[in-house]
Amino acid sequence: MAMSAPDLSAELPTSLSTAWELITQFVALGGRHVVLSPGSRSAPLAYVAAVAHEAGLLTLHVRIDERSAAFVALGMAKADPSRPVIVAMTSGTAVANAHPAVLEADHSGLPLIVVSADRPFELRGTGANQTTTQPGMFGCAVRWSTDIPAFAGVDGMTPADAQATRNAVNRAVAYSVGSVGGPRGPVHINVAFRDPLAPSSEQREELVRRAQRVRANGLDGGTVFVSSYPPNDASITAGQTRNTDVTHDVIDGLRTTTRTVILAGDTAPTQIIDIAERYGWPILAEPSSGVNGAAPTIAGGALILARAGHPISSVYRTLVEQVEHVIVVGHPTLSRDAIALMRRAPQLTIAPDHRVQWTDPTGTATAVIPFSVLSPHLRSATAVSTDATWLSRWQQAGSDLLTQLSEQLDAQEQFSAPGHLAPYQYVRALVASVTPQHILMVGASSVIRDIDRVAPVPACVQVYANRGLAGIDGTVSTAQGIALTSPDRHTVLVLGDLTFLHDINGLVIGPEEPPVSLTIVVLNDNGGAIFGGLEHARSGDPALLERVFATPHGARIDDLARGYGATYQRVNTPEDLGGMLTVKPAGIHVVEVVTSREERGNLDALLSQ
Structure with missing residues (x-):
């Protein structure tokens, strides 16, 4: 009452x-x-x-x-x-x-x-x-x-x-x-x-x-006015005019334009999977999209886009050049290659949902149609296919690249001493070890890109990341919030050393507070590895790059973790890391993996060939 x-x-x-x-x-x-x-x-x-x-x-x-x-x-x-x-x-x-x-x-x-x-x-x-x-x-x-x-x-x-x-x-x-x-x-x-x-x-x-x-x-809840967003009859062309005819024109074009690709960024609507299956369209999905592991999602999609820009990768370049229409859902931010795909697409439709503003950093969108409008139209329309091999060709290309990658990583691992592996080997082992009982929170910068590139996330795993502005701040605390909301699951946070240090105060939890069960995997290469893959690495001044971009710190992760009251363990092999995920900790457990930025650079060069 x-x-x-x-x-x-x-x-x-x-x-x-x-x-x-x-x-x-x-x-x-x-x-x-x-x-x-x-x-x-x-x-x-x-x-x-x-x-x-x-x-x-x-x-x-x-x-x-x-x-x-x-x-x-x-x-x-x-x-x-x-x-x-x-x-x-x-x-x-x-x-x-x-x-x-x-x-x-x-x-x-x-x-x-x-x-x-x-x-x-x-x-x-x-x-x-x-x-x-x-x-x-x-x-x-x-x-x-x-x-x-x-x-x-x-x-x-x-x-x-x-x-x-x-x-x-x-x-x-x-x-x-x-x-x-x-x-x-x-x-x-x-x-x-x-x-x-x-x-x-x-x-x-x-x-x-x-x-x-x-x-x-109880208490009266008061009045909350409820309406739908976006308006169910709204579509926006590149000229910013609202016209329901635009929706029908785009739908008609999509039905007959077989070579469409869906670019799924952070928190994409999962209904896009049914649409992709219906029309035979490949999905290129970021790890936190929520649509990884689905049948039309391309394992190795990020590798295809990366190889398409290489002069000798004619198969992958041809595949990307054949794209006639790109549909963007969620908030894609990870890859410059994905942004390049948006820029060169003859037709680019942005389909925002009620959670995010639309993502069009290239300014080349030909139509912006709320997903709540686009989805029912595509579901009810009759699919017309003129290229039945479109999806399978993307799937085969992704599979081939991942097989090549696996062989390269295995060969690299054979000749690397423990503690001198690139993070790729570890993120592969980590993603292979997570189950439906796990929740995976991924830090910004290099780690989420490593997963995007070399470790396709299975459909059973829920992945979160702070991709709104993609900052490294607050990552430890964000993972705590997720763990507190999902106490029956095993929440695992994987992040780099700088991201961990940036929110080290997040480890401070008073003894009277609701307990947090969280495994934190710190990939420690003593600095910011992401800059080694950006244009700054080609500046010709390695000392400057190391000091003002890579920022080595020499911090003792073990002392810090224990000093803040967390338990700590270092692992030296990918297999040991996978074994760590089988036990849900009673509190916060920090797992340190020492990796090598030099080995990352060597492997990056190998993968780009």
């Missing part, structure tokens, strides 16, 4: 009443997780969230580093994008530390709600301690933002103030999950609190009583 009206007892100070309305409305709308960093101005949120946690209304997670806290919340939203997650912090620079996660949530379309505590409005611009202009701090990266004032008075809230606070949460949730139009994404609630910020013992007891009543009786 839902309570028909909120409890506006004057026994609570206004600051705690405001926090109560905010947190309980979030719960009423389906919120389950709050990630909090400690602070004084945010104390009302901390007291209410802690009581709600004790009553079983939500799960509270505390992290001392606001940047890590925000990425933990991001990971939770990534694992279940239907439910928004709150990350809350105190005023001042604490809020700015959430900005990297907000940007990633913006470009990935994830429902992250930043709740920043603030001092009363009249203190802004006065030089008051820990006070800055927080409203608007995240600029255009948030879908919606609001500034809840420090309501006047000490005792309780007026009904109008309480309703205004609940309405703000209604809107925040609605905008974050994309239910009022526009893509999903982050929102910002800035809320000011006046003293007193802490409850007395009697007020603490009142909070507990309220939480118990909510546990027993």
